[in-house]
Amino acid sequence: MPTGKRKPTKRPPPKRSTTSHKPSYKRRSGKESLTAAERAMDDSEDDNDYQPDLQLEEQDSEDDSRNPVDLSTSSQHPPTNNSSRPACSTNTNSNTSPQPTGTASTHNPNHTQLTLHNYSTVGKELGRPALERMLNDPKRKTQNRPPSAILGEAQALQGYYTMDKMSLSLVGNTSLATLESALFEGPISHDRNGYTTWMSYSLANTVQISMPAGGQSEGFAEHNQNCRKWTELTETESETFQPKLFEKLAYAHFTNIATPVSEEERATDQEITQYMHHFTRLANLDKVSKHLQSGVLGQTIAKSLAVIEKRGPEEIGKVATQLQSIFKRFGIHSHLLVASWNPKTKLENPMWNPEYTTSPRWAEYAKRTHHLARDFAIRSTAAQIEFTETQKSTNQNDKTPQVTMRTKLTNLLNNEIRKNLPHPPQGPKHDVYPKTPNPHETIAGRCYQGVQLAVRQATDSQVTQEMLTLGAKGGRLTDKQVKTWIEDIEEGRYSIHVATATTTATNG
Structure with a gap:
């Protein structure tokens, strides 16, 4: 290991450049004193302190050949901006102790292994169905917190995506909220967050946990113990709450209220034999049946039935907007009748029957013979209410x-x-x-x-x-x-x- 210090007067000024170049001076690398095993470990592409756009002032020929921040193979946008972090030290002794690698895998020459540098290109080659199948594999081991490198890369992609949408809003002379609404983005469009979402259907998290009354210390130990029950599940019990498997078991258990699914989404006989008894013992079947009947099983926004019911008018409004757009573009008329009857609702009105049309002339004509929207609501929902019956006309001319x-x-x-x-x-x-x-x-x-x-x-x-x-x-x-x-x-x-x-x- 070299211990001598270079004189400040002989050191040339640092040059920042995005292109790879060889400095005018050459210093001894700390890797010369490493063993073969340590050098192989240090050459790993994974680092918990991943800094994609941080340019070192001094680069060795070995670092240039390795090129850990090649943006052309990562994604279309640069990764996260770490300009707020302090610059790395150029001391030659910093490379003497190799950093332990994170959870990312090592470089694979055939590019079939997903890494932080090829996830964009390889992911596009695999396709979304293959990625979903890999993510929903019950045997796949996961962790509760994402690595710092993965989180930073995801935040960068999210930031650039938001800026791109802002730019498109300016180009199209519209607001960002309007563009996001047209893309069906927002809380409703959030994907299921996997294990934690499905654990919200467990008895341990919905029924067996009760917060003690305020001002007393008794009961908190038992409450905290119940909160930790999900960590005490066996491997088979934990696999029961995996997204795809839990949904299959729910459809198989509630065959009378569940919507028919395709053969690929049905639970196999082996899965039913292996996991169904855990499902009926650990899951809150009452909550599962309500959300399954409402069509919101596993969605994070399904916190209460009132929230679920409020989502219905929002979704129907989006459909009506799309029909209006189709009419303006292609001249295709449409008439949309919607009805919902729920006597146990927590909203103001149990009957909800809006009517959307692209032809007000036809809608006025339909009301002369019978009220189309009201008749549809009564007949389709079998609502037993008297005030919705057609009243006799009091017009003098009739x-x-x-x-x-x-x-x-x-x-x-x-x-x-x-x-x-x-x-x-x-x-x-x-x-x-x-x-x-x-x-x-x-x-x-x-x-x-x-x-x-x-x-x-x-x-x-x-x-x-x-x-x-x-x-x-x-x-x-x-x-x-x-x-x-x-x-x-x-x-x-x-x-x-x-x-x-x-x-x-x-x-x-």
Whole structure:
């Protein structure tokens, strides 16, 4: 190991350059004193203190040949920016103690092994189905915390992706939120976070954990012990909560409420025999069934049924926006009917039935015959509610001539009663003409606001005794009889007045 120090006056000024070049001076490398095993360990591409864009002031010929920061094979964007870290020391003694390698694998010449430098190119060659199959392998060993190098690389990719979206928003004259909404990004689009998400369905994390009351120390030890139960699971029990396997077991257990899945997503007989008894013993089956029925099994946003229900209108709104875009671009009309009926909902309304259309003209036409959205909601959800039934139209133009005449007769008879009273009636059903048979006898035996009334009928009146016996209730008289009674009232041949002593004696 060289121990001599170089004089500061003989050291040339450092040069920063992104291109590989040989310095004008040559120093002795600390690797010359290493053994073969130590030199092989030091040549490993993995380092927990990975600094992708940190350029050393001095590079040896061995470092140049190794080239650990080749950006052309890493990804399309540069890795994380570590400019805030302090610069590496150029002391030659720094290479004497090799750093231990991290969890990344060593360099593989055939490029089939994923490393930090070829993950982008090799990942594209493998494809998403292969990567998902590798990630969901129950035998794959994982750790709770990502290495610092992996986290830094992911943060760099995320940062550059966000900047690219901002730039595209400026190019397209739109906002970043609008672009992200069109890409269906946000909390809803987050992928399942694997093991921790599915552990939220375990009994140990949902039922058996209870926080002790405040102000007391008893119970916290037991609570903390329950929180650590997931670390005490055996290997087979832990594999039960792996994403794909847990979902297969859930579909296999709840066959009555689960949506049919393809043959590739069904659990095999071997998986059912090996893991189903662990699934039924460790999982909170009530929570699994609710989320499976709502279609949100394993999604991190599914914290409560209220949150799940609020997601529905948001998702339908995105579909309606897409339909509007298709109409504006291709001229294809569409009419979207949506309905949801949940009497146990925590939201304001149990019935939710929006209607989206690209043709308001057709929607207005459909409402003339029947309310399309309401009928669809009732028939599709089998909602047993009375207020959604179609109400009879009260439009005057929709009434038949027979109904119009009977209504006119009722109003004329009620007016004959009320014009003799000292005060207006208290309601539409108060102080009205009786609809009973023989109404003249009913009027004679009843007081209206303390006033005794009597029927006066002229000698030339066309209202016969048969008509009075039937009464003025709708459906008892023919159309001709109704018309005759109306003419008598309008011409004064049939009227009602305040009873006098002579009239009372005559009626008695």
